[in-house]
Amino acid sequence: MNILLQLVLGAVAVLIVQYILPGVVVKDFWTALVVAALIALLNMTVKPLLIMLTIPITVLTLGLFLLAINAILILLTAELVxxxxxxxxxxxxxxxxxxxxxxxxxxxxxxPKA
Structure with a gap:
């Protein structure tokens, strides 16, 4: 139940940000739900691999390259959804x-808070 609540709140967050930014278009709530789920899936699977592969440039930029990795994952999501x-x-x-x-x-x- 907790995962479902997180996905719904993530979809609401996607819709809120879409209303703020003119360069982002989300068709409807169901699309936002798929976007939230795919972003979560990519953050669990692909992002750790990208971080490991880009450790030198991440250290060189004092961690700012992680923002670029996030943007790349968002662009990948936009291509897939x-x-x-x-x-x-x-x-x-x-x-x-x-x-x-x-x-x-x-x-x-x-x-859970650990």
């Missing part, structure tokens, strides 16, 4: 930052 589009890399970068902020405000990370 019909009804979700982003106008370019910079919109994806701003989208990922705002999505993180909105997710924090909505309390999407409802996992």
């Amino acid at each position: 019909p009804g979700f589009s982003i106008d370019g890399f910079w919109w994806a970068l701003v989208f990922s930052i705002l999505l993180s902020l909105v997710n924090s405000l909505l309390g999407v990370n409802l996992g």
Whole structure:
């Protein structure tokens, strides 16, 4: 039940950020739900691999390259999900930052506090 709540709140966060940014288009709530699920899946599977492969450049940029990795994953999501589009890399970068902020405000990370 907790995972379902996280996905719904993630979809709401995607819709909120879409209303803020003119360079992002989400067709409807179901598309936002798929986007939230795919972003979560990519963050669990692909992102750790990308981080491991780009450790030198991440260290060189003092961690700022992780923002670029997030933007790349958002662009990949936009390519895979019909009804979700982003106008370019910079919109994806701003989208990922705002999505993180909105997710924090909505309390999407409802996992157990350790």
